[in-house]
Amino acid sequence: MVDHRLRPLVMQTVSPDLEDDNSYIDYHYHTPGETPGTLDIDPKALPPVIVLIDYCKEDASRCELATPEEIIPYLDTDSISWVDVKGFGNEDIMQRLGKVFKLHPLVLEDVVNVPQRPKVEEHPEQLLIIARMVTLRDDEASFESEQVSFILGRHYLLTVQEEPRYDSFGPIRDRIRTSKGAIRCNGADYLTYALLDSIIDGFFPVLEIYGEQLEELEDEVVASPNRQTLQKIHDLKRDLLTLRRAIWPQRDAINALIRDGSDLISSDVRVYLRDCYDHTIQVLDMVETYRELASSLMDIYLSSVSNKMNEVMKVLTVTSSIFIPLTFIAGVYGMNFNTEKSPWNMPELNAYWGYPLCLAVMLAISISMVTLFWRRGWFDNMSAVKHPSGSDKRSDKKIGGSGNSR
Numbered sequence: 003m004v005d006h007r008l009r010p011l012v013m014q015t016v017s018p019d020l021e022d023d024n025s026y027i028d029y030h031y032h033t034p035g036e037t038p039g040t041l042d043i044d045p046k047a048l049p050p051v052i053v054l055i056d057y058c059k060e061d062a063s064r065c066e067l068a069t070p071e072e073i074i075p076y077l078d079t080d081s082i083s084w085v086d087v088k089g090f091g092n093e094d095i096m097q098r099l100g101k102v103f104k105l106h107p108l109v110l111e112d113v114v115n116v117p118q119r120p121k122v123e124e125h126p127e128q129l130l131i132i133a134r135m136v137t138l139r140d141d142e143a144s145f146e147s148e149q150v151s152f153i154l155g156r157h158y159l160l161t162v163q164e165e166p167r168y169d170s171f172g173p174i175r176d177r178i179r180t181s182k183g184a185i186r187c188n189g190a191d192y193l194t195y196a197l198l199d200s201i202i203d204g205f206f207p208v209l210e211i212y213g214e215q216l217e218e219l220e221d222e223v224v225a226s227p228n229r230q231t232l233q234k235i236h237d238l239k240r241d242l243l244t245l246r247r248a249i250w251p252q253r254d255a256i257n258a259l260i261r262d263g264s265d266l267i268s269s270d271v272r273v274y275l276r277d278c279y280d281h282t283i284q285v286l287d288m289v290e291t292y293r294e295l296a297s298s299l300m301d302i303y304l305s306s307v308s309n310k311m312n313e314v315m316k317v318l319t320v321t322s323s324i325f326i327p328l329t330f331i332a333g334v335y336g337m338n339f340n341t342e343k344s345p346w347n348m349p350e351l352n353a354y355w356g357y358p359l360c361l362a363v364m365l366a367i368s369i370s371m372v373t374l375f376w377r378r379g380w381f382d383n384m385s386a387v388k389h390p391s392g393s394d395k396r397s398d399k400k401i402g403g404s405g406n407s408r
Contacts, residue, residue: 042115047091051166055084059186062178070099082190083158088166090114103160113151113162120251122258129154129266134248135201136208137168145208152194154266159190170204191267199278205285216295223299227306239296246289253282320380324371328364
């Protein structure tokens with residue numbers, strides 16, 4: 003399980019767990035010389051909870067199982083059995099689960115040793131699908147990314163999740179329970195499609211929040227950029243890269259399900275998978291668009307910082323230009339030549355109105371220069387950038403996945 007924060011547009015203290023999170027660049031890899039099929043379970047992984055949903059056209063039941071062996075009687079029936087395993091923090095239970103479903107050691111390795119790249123592998127009488135699911139947390143201030151593994155058989159579907167608290171399968175469970183749509187009239191391959199479709203649609207709420215953050219961050223970059231703004235841009239680009247690495251190989255996996263033509267997936271379900279593939283392309287397009295916007299924010303940030311520096315330099319230049327002639331006059335009359343030695347040694351120093359006249363000349367020069375600079379427009383655009391109200395900045399966007407029940 004990977005925890006990603008949807009960072010609000012204020013500076014936060016980043017926890018050490020997030021600072022050490024390199025999931026956006028790394029997948030699980032073997033230790034050199036390690037035996038194939040070795041289970042490398044994360045010590046922080048939660049203990050597995052096995053939930054069985056068994057249904058047919060007429061009826062549906064749900065129960066929580068204590069041991070993997072309790073699944074065996076359901077595998078020999080004509081009903082559809084969905085075994086949902088949440089967590090895999092117990093190696094013994096996972097090994098027994100592999101024996102119950104007759105999983106190849108390498109399949110069980112891909113299921114347990116996370117994270118794996120989303121993919122599709124066909125095995126005798128089984129189909130392995132590795133997917134990546136992102137879900138918003140209850141506070142809608144963070145999202146979690148986790149691996150979901152699918153083992154598809156003739157009349158059963160085994161799913162293994164990292165995180166037992168959050169997933170996007172709630173609507174599918176409700177459709178099975180209430181017999182809504184066509185899910186109870188179809189086989190395990192249709193159930194696989196429905197779960198994959200819910201995973202893809204789960205990206206849309208996350209991307210919608212990132213779209214709103216991009217808009218707010220763009221205004222901040224133009225109006226009042228600072229070092230914290232630069233950190234926010236970096237965090238945003240990193241999170242979008244994580245989403246891209248989750249959805250990009252998932253597109254290829256779904257395309258493989260459509261193209262390769264496994265016997266476990268009917269031609270009717272492949273038609274639905276095309277719709278799921280379209281949603282994947284839409285998510286990928288949004289991620290790429292947001293990444294380009296985040297990259298352009300860096301250029302806007304540098305331009306804004308440069309503009310602010312130019313405004314400061316303009317103020318300093320105007321001020322210096324006004325005081326340069328005044329400094330020259332003060333410097334000339336500060337040379338202190340002895341007027342008694344020569345009549346040419348600043349005779350005006352002995353004038354009765356000399357000092358007031360000098361101040362009047364300096365004031366006249368200052369006023370003349372200010373008037374000249376004003377007429378040339380040097381005082382224009384020296385105030386802060388003004389923005390229209392929030393209602394006029396942009397039209398509202400509605401971004402979301404499909405909400406239909408199939």
